[in-house]
Amino acid sequence: SQQGEEDPQALSIQEGENATMNCSYKTSINNLQWYRQNSGRGLVHLILIRSNEREKHSGRLRVTLDTSKKSSSLLITASRAADTASYFCATDAGRDDKIIFGKGTRLHILP
Amino acid sequence: SAVISQKPSRDICQRGTSLTIQCQVDSQVTMMFWYRQQPGQSLTLIATANQGSEATYESGFVIDKFPISRPNLTFSTLTVSNMSPEDSSIYLCSVEVKGMNTEAFFGQGTRLTVV
Numbered sequence: 709s710q711q712g713e714e715d716p717q718a719l720s721i722q723e724g725e726n727a728t729m730n731c732s733y734k735t736s737i738n739n740l741q742w743y744r745q746n747s748g749r750g751l752v753h754l755i756l757i758r759s760n761e762r763e764k765h766s767g768r769l770r771v772t773l774d775t776s777k778k779s780s781s782l783l784i785t786a787s788r789a790a791d792t793a794s795y796f797c798a799t800d801a802g803r804d805d806k807i808i809f810g811k812g813t814r815l816h817i818l819p
Numbered sequence: 820s821a822v823i824s825q826k827p828s829r830d831i832c833q834r835g836t837s838l839t840i841q842c843q844v845d846s847q848v849t850m851m852f853w854y855r856q857q858p859g860q861s862l863t864l865i866a867t868a869n870q871g872s873e874a875t876y877e878s879g880f881v882i883d884k885f886p887i888s889r890p891n892l893t894f895s896t897l898t899v900s901n902m903s904p905e906d907s908s909i910y911l912c913s914v915e916v917k918g919m920n921t922e923a924f925f926g927q928g929t930r931l932t933v934v
């Protein structure tokens with residue numbers, strides 16, 4: 709069953725602006741991950757945040773996690789054309805559970 | 820980490836035919852996963868492939884339609900059989916490297932168009 713739900717489903721912003729995507733999930737997790745997918749090809753792992761972490765940074769990426777609200781956000785600062793892609797959150801409940809992916813946010817950076 | 824080589828990257832096939840997709844991993848992994856991503860949709864898990872045993876299929880997917888081979892710990896194939904236009908999708912193989920945190924690695928995907 710679907711675990712993560714991203715919103716918005718699609719987002720268009722001007723180059724240079726910040727892009728924020730949100731993810732909500734339903735059950736307790738071990739960690740939450742964000743992936744990027746360019747042009748319908750293979751997914752690339754961006755960042756992982758553990759359940760005991762609240763915020764994490766990687767370059768222009770900032771991820772927050774609120775386990776009380778079962779939600780996460782991905783912020784991309786100073787967006788670039790190359791950031792145009794689909795972004796998926798994925799949850800790992802630990803143990804033998806599989807990683808479960810949300811439906812994704814399609815981000816389009818306008819020149 | 821794991822690097823996955825998936826091929827073909829794309830194909831256009833006639834309805835009624837079959838296509839076999841291959842995935843090669845640069846390290847030994849216990850489980851490999853096959854996903855389908857229909858246009859504009861998220862990933863849907865087709866099956867989990869363990870070496871030396873039958874693949875485990877998710878609801879809505881059957882072995883006759885999507886036979887899977889897993890002959891060793893670094894290789895797997897997925898066949899899309901008796902294709903119809905509804906099978907047009909991107910197919911992705913994936914492995915999960917388990918440790919303190921589990922991380923998924925993906926092949927580049929196979930874009931299948933059935934005409």
